[in-house]
Amino acid sequence: MNYHYIDDDAGLETLLKACASAPVIALDTEFARFNTYYPMIGLLQIGLGHDNYLLDPLPITDLSGLQALMKCPDTLKVVHSGSEDMEVFQYWLDCVPSPVFDTQIAAAMLGVGYALSYQKLVAHFLSIDIPKGETRSDWLARPLRQSQLDYAAQDVIHLVRDLPNAGCVACRARAQCLGFVGVRQVNARPAD
Secondary structure, eight states: OEEEESSSSHHHHHHHHHHTTSSEEEEEEEEEEESSSEEEEEEEEEEEEEEEEEOOOOOOOOOOHHHHHHHHHHEEESSSEEEEEHHOOOOOOSOSOOOOOOEEHHHHHTTOOOOOOOOHHHHHHHHOOOOOOTOOTTSSSSOOHHHHHHHHHHHHHHHTTTGGGTTHHHHHHHHHHOHHHOOOOOOOOOOO
């Protein structure tokens, strides 16, 4: 699995340049909620389809460019079950990404499944089994293990690269959000 691991401000600048012309990016966060009333960010995943980035936010000192990206009206942010991610962004960056498209909500609206997990969505449309063994990892401990990084990359790698090509809900709704004409109708089938 290919991804770029970023843990400094120079790397973040490279990531922001890569995102500058992207009409769509996939987002996910890994966080911890130990003895606090709010989530503490441990890792940010950004998928561009052709490139995927894992950003270690702990050593980053200048978040202004990332804040601007999250607020950019020309970049659609695709998430899956993003309510907790939105809370993370609010506490971490003092903003909520916008515009946002949530594939879990779209799947429910199209009858594919209510509250369908990302793992089940990917299995449904791509027949790929995503292991969830690192779900409850300590995302604040450093260094992150290779298994954590691989797990985290999988949470965005399919959102804008593979699922749209599979004709899933993300493709249809993404195209509609971007104003494309002649979007192919998707025949959704209930998930197993």
